[in-house]
Amino acid sequence: MNRPLSRDLCAAAAAALLVVTAVLVGRHLQDAYHTLFVDWPPLLASWGPHAGPGTPAALLVAAAVAAYGPRVAARLPWRALLAAAFGTALAWIVSLALVDGWQRGIAGRLTTRHEYLRVVDRFHDVPAALRDFTGHILLDSPDNWPAHVAGHPPAATLTFVLLDRLGLRGGGWAGMWCVVAGATACVAVLVAVRALAGEEWARRAAPFLVLAPAAVWLGTSADAYFAAVAGWAVALLALAVTGPARSRALVQAAGSGLLFGLACYLSYGLTLLALLGAAVLLLGRREVRARPALLGALLAGLAVVPAAFTFAGFDWWEAYRLLVTRYHQGAGGIRPYGYWVWANLACTVLITGLATAAGLRRTGAVLLGRRTAPRAEIRLALLVAAALAALLAADLSGMSKAETERIWLPFALWLLPSCAFLTHPRAWLTAQAVLALLLNHLLRTGW
Numbered sequence: 001m002n003r004p005l006s007r008d009l010c011a012a013a014a015a016a017l018l019v020v021t022a023v024l025v026g027r028h029l030q031d032a033y034h035t036l037f038v039d040w041p042p043l044l045a046s047w048g049p050h051a052g053p054g055t056p057a058a059l060l061v062a063a064a065v066a067a068y069g070p071r072v073a074a075r076l077p078w079r080a081l082l083a084a085a086f087g088t089a090l091a092w093i094v095s096l097a098l099v100d101g102w103q104r105g106i107a108g109r110l111t112t113r114h115e116y117l118r119v120v121d122r123f124h125d126v127p128a129a130l131r132d133f134t135g136h137i138l139l140d141s142p143d144n145w146p147a148h149v150a151g152h153p154p155a156a157t158l159t160f161v162l163l164d165r166l167g168l169r170g171g172g173w174a175g176m177w178c179v180v181a182g183a184t185a186c187v188a189v190l191v192a193v194r195a196l197a198g199e200e201w202a203r204r205a206a207p208f209l210v211l212a213p214a215a216v217w218l219g220t221s222a223d224a225y226f227a228a229v230a231g232w233a234v235a236l237l238a239l240a241v242t243g244p245a246r247s248r249a250l251v252q253a254a255g256s257g258l259l260f261g262l263a264c265y266l267s268y269g270l271t272l273l274a275l276l277g278a279a280v281l282l283l284g285r286r287e288v289r290a291r292p293a294l295l296g297a298l299l300a301g302l303a304v305v306p307a308a309f310t311f312a313g314f315d316w317w318e319a320y321r322l323l324v325t326r327y328h329q330g331a332g333g334i335r336p337y338g339y340w341v342w343a344n345l346a347c348t349v350l351i352t353g354l355a356t357a358a359g360l361r362r363t364g365a366v367l368l369g370r371r372t373a374p375r376a377e378i379r380l381a382l383l384v385a386a387a388l389a390a391l392l393a394a395d396l397s398g399m400s401k402a403e404t405e406r407i408w409l410p411f412a413l414w415l416l417p418s419c420a421f422l423t424h425p426r427a428w429l430t431a432q433a434v435l436a437l438l439l440n441h442l443l444r445t446g447w
Helices: 002-031 053-077 079-105 116-123 126-131 154-165 171-196 199-208 222-242 248-262 270-285 285-290 293-312 316-329 339-370 375-396 416-421 425-444
Strands: 045-047 443-445
Touching: 002 339, 002 416, 045 126, 045 154, 053 079, 053 425, 079 171, 079 199, 079 248, 079 425, 116 154, 126 154, 126 171, 126 293, 154 171, 154 199, 154 222, 171 199, 171 222, 171 270, 171 375, 199 339, 199 375, 199 416, 199 425, 222 248, 222 270, 222 285, 222 293, 248 270, 248 293, 270 285, 270 375, 285 293, 293 316, 293 339, 339 375, 339 416, 425 443
Parallel strands: none
Antiparallel strands: 045 443
16 A cells, blocks of 8 residues: 555544544533533434435435546536536435435425524515514524524525515425535536636546535535535636636626625625635736736625625624624533534534545645645645635634534535545545445434
């Protein structure tokens, strides 16, 4: 066994040990003190081996991608590869969700008492609801919002209100909206990697993005939709700072800014996307210096959504301040930081897989040896490192204690391109698929 592969396996083993430790310590803490508020720490899940109508399809997709994914990704024309990646990712997400059946796996996920669909009827007068939004965040406020509505800026809820107004009512439509949007996130990451690091690295990353264990939580949670918005914000910025067409680049920069602004009004934590955006601007700094209008277009787009919500009467900063208060009133403040600050990272291992742990080791090696590493490898490593920095900042903030298997999807998907550095991709893809299948068939996940 060569030394790099041996080190990869050690990194994967260390990640597996972290997960086992989080399970054992978490089990003890929950049984003894009942402070974790999850049934199968570190995941919000319960033990329940089962199979369902999605099982055969999930096994078929997993086997096909593990066996043929690298070869197909290397040979397909680029646009066909993007279409195939989207279709296969969608099949993987839906088949895993249907292991729990249509109702529990998709249609019922966003209709529980904590979710957005419970308050759609309270937005019959949208301007009034926005003006009064902060008045219902605290637990002791009248008609306080359900947990997820209170925990996010109103653009998240307004998305489902809009679907309802368009006639796409109920949990089935809402669930499929999140699933389909989430499946596009892998395409966004591929587009960004190709623009910043080259097509070869994007092709090598493609099977790992398609077969990510994160698919268990991409179907169905609203964070899948958030991940898609975040992904396309970064992808459009990458295209803007690397593309040759001047007018198109300005449109792409403005579109990126618009999506970055929307992301911040979907989830407060997505302000940390600024680290990914900064990395993209750093990698495209020559183009930005040559065309300062790109920054102007980006900032103009970025201002649109905040200006619209502020004009409508929603105060982002006041809402966030009240949310922090509510967080410490409820389960978020009670859950022990000393456990979750490292157990959250075990959740990240479970959504990105052991292959990503090995890929991150290689990413670190590239950055440490950047004087001799090829330029494309360094650019890819910097993009992944920016995503890791955003995730670690979210972790250290203490505002992400538990449930990060879904909350961190917008950041975790950007760690998966590190798998492009790995040798023996079929073996690693098999490990990724086995992890996802075991999680979905042995546990009844909360999302």
